[in-house]
Structures are given as C-alpha cells and as structure tokens.
Amino acid sequence: MSKAQEKNAGNPTDIETSAGIEKARHIIALVGNTVGALALLVALGVVAAILWFTNDGVPIGDVIEDDYTGTTTIAFPFLMLVLSLIGFFFGQFASRGRWGTGPNTSVWSSGTFRVVLNPISVALHALFFALAVIAWALVLLVPVFLDASASLTLPEGSSEAEQFWFTVSVYGAVTGGLAAIVGVSLLKKLTYNRSLERGRSSIVDKSSSQVAWRRFSHIWRGELMIAALGGAALGLAPLGVHLDSAAYGFAFAGAGIGLVVAAVVLALNAWRSGLPVERVESYT
Numbered sequence: 001m002s003k004a005q006e007k008n009a010g011n012p013t014d015i016e017t018s019a020g021i022e023k024a025r026h027i028i029a030l031v032g033n034t035v036g037a038l039a040l041l042v043a044l045g046v047v048a049a050i051l052w053f054t055n056d057g058v059p060i061g062d063v064i065e066d067d068y069t070g071t072t073t074i075a076f077p078f079l080m081l082v083l084s085l086i087g088f089f090f091g092q093f094a095s096r097g098r099w100g101t102g103p104n105t106s107v108w109s110s111g112t113f114r115v116v117l118n119p120i121s122v123a124l125h126a127l128f129f130a131l132a133v134i135a136w137a138l139v140l141l142v143p144v145f146l147d148a149s150a151s152l153t154l155p156e157g158s159s160e161a162e163q164f165w166f167t168v169s170v171y172g173a174v175t176g177g178l179a180a181i182v183g184v185s186l187l188k189k190l191t192y193n194r195s196l197e198r199g200r201s202s203i204v205d206k207s208s209s210q211v212a213w214r215r216f217s218h219i220w221r222g223e224l225m226i227a228a229l230g231g232a233a234l235g236l237a238p239l240g241v242h243l244d245s246a247a248y249g250f251a252f253a254g255a256g257i258g259l260v261v262a263a264v265v266l267a268l269n270a271w272r273s274g275l276p277v278e279r280v281e282s283y284t
Helices: 003-008 019-055 071-096 122-148 159-202 208-219 222-243 246-273
Strands: 097-101 113-117 279-281
Touching: 019 071, 019 122, 019 159, 071 097, 071 113, 071 159, 122 159, 122 222, 159 222, 159 246, 208 222, 208 246, 208 279, 222 246
Parallel strands: none
Antiparallel strands: 097 113, 113 279
16 A cells, blocks of 8 residues: 555554454454355355255255245345355454544544455456356356256246246346446456546545545445446346346346446546545444
C-alpha cells in the first residue's frame, strides 16, 4: 500500500497489539477458515447428493423421512453457504486484516472501525472466479444439457423431478450470483487504485459526491450486490429457455446483462470514494 493510500485510509489508529491479542487473532483465523471450508464442502456435497438421488428416481422423502416435500433438505446447503461466508469473513479478516479505529465524525460520512486488508493475489482471485463459473456450469448447464439430450431418467411431473429442477434453479441462481460478485470484484481490483491515483485531484473530501460513493461502494459494496442480482438472473437464463420458453429465458438474460453492466460501471467509478480498495469501514 502506498503512502498516499495510507493517508487516504483515514490514518486509523491501530488497535493495541499484544501476545494475547495476536493469539486470539490466530485462533479466530483458524476456527473461522476451518468452519468456512467445512461448511462449503458440506453444501457442495448435499447439493450433489440431492441431484444424484432425485435423478435416480428417489425423492428426498424416501431418504429423509421427516422431509416429505424436500424443502428443508434443499434449503440446507444454502444455510451451509451462509455459515461458510460467516466463517470466512471472520477467518480472513483476522488473518489478513490490520484493524484500527478512527473518529466517527458523522454516521453519514465515516465509521468507527476500519480494516486494511492484505489483498489476495490477482491469480488466486481469478482462480476463485473460474471455480465459481465451473460450479454454476456443473449445477445448471450440465443438467440442462443432459435433459436436452434425453440422458436424464426423470419421470415428468413426479416429485423427484420437481425436487431436482427446484434444486438446479436455486443453486444455479446462487452460483451465478457468486460468479458475478467475484468477477466484478476482480475487475475492481485491477482498475481501482490506478483510477484513484489518476483522479485523486478531482475528489473533494466530504463533498456530497465523495460521501455518497463512500457510503454506497466503500462501506456497502453496493456494486457487488447489484452484480449478485445480475449474476443470479443470468444464471437462470439457460434453465428458463429449456423448461419454459425462449422469451422467459431471454427476459432473464436481458435483466441479468443490464444489472451486470450497471455493476461494472459502478465498480469502475468506485474510486470516487477517495479511499483505497483494500480498506474496509464499518457502517457506524
């Protein structure tokens, strides 16, 4: 991080470090990352199992007697994904973050807690993006292709067919959204700090524009939320074409493309917050 970036980070005061605090950070990092990884593996395994059994003509209720409709079982991987995100949040912030505090001048312009993260490499970021796209392809494109080629043995209108396609739609949307988030964040990483250095002189500190970008992008990462919605819509588009109609699928594709384009435009302008992309700030 350059001196200019550190200056723009708001000069947070480091939270006092000691042997005890460092040990606590290592424990939080270990526990958080372990929980995140295990929960992610469980989610992937359960989704694969649901698709395997239902495609084989076995409804979820025959495997888990207490879940006749299969809704709870299909929702379980999503809950594991949420747990995984929480685990990785604490694990990564503890292992890669330099925590600090600063004056909270206004709830509308600055937060009390600030973290400067040691960013992952571009190569690793790109790998995560590729893995998210592969996950989307496996959970949505592969079933659509197999069904289109008459390779699936699902009885039409059966409970197992409904559970199979419901699982595909839910996790096709989830993986599509995740892929879009990772892709837009990678683009932001590649362009943000260079754009900030070029345009720094045009930023007026505490102006309405600077505060708006700080709140929307720097604190809330609003462009990534929009990217998630766009990725989810795009992720469902092939399924819409296959199961419903071309108009249905193209409507999802159009909405998804529009949202992703908006997210990209916002990501390319997020530097207008005047703060380095490696910095994270609390809401209050």
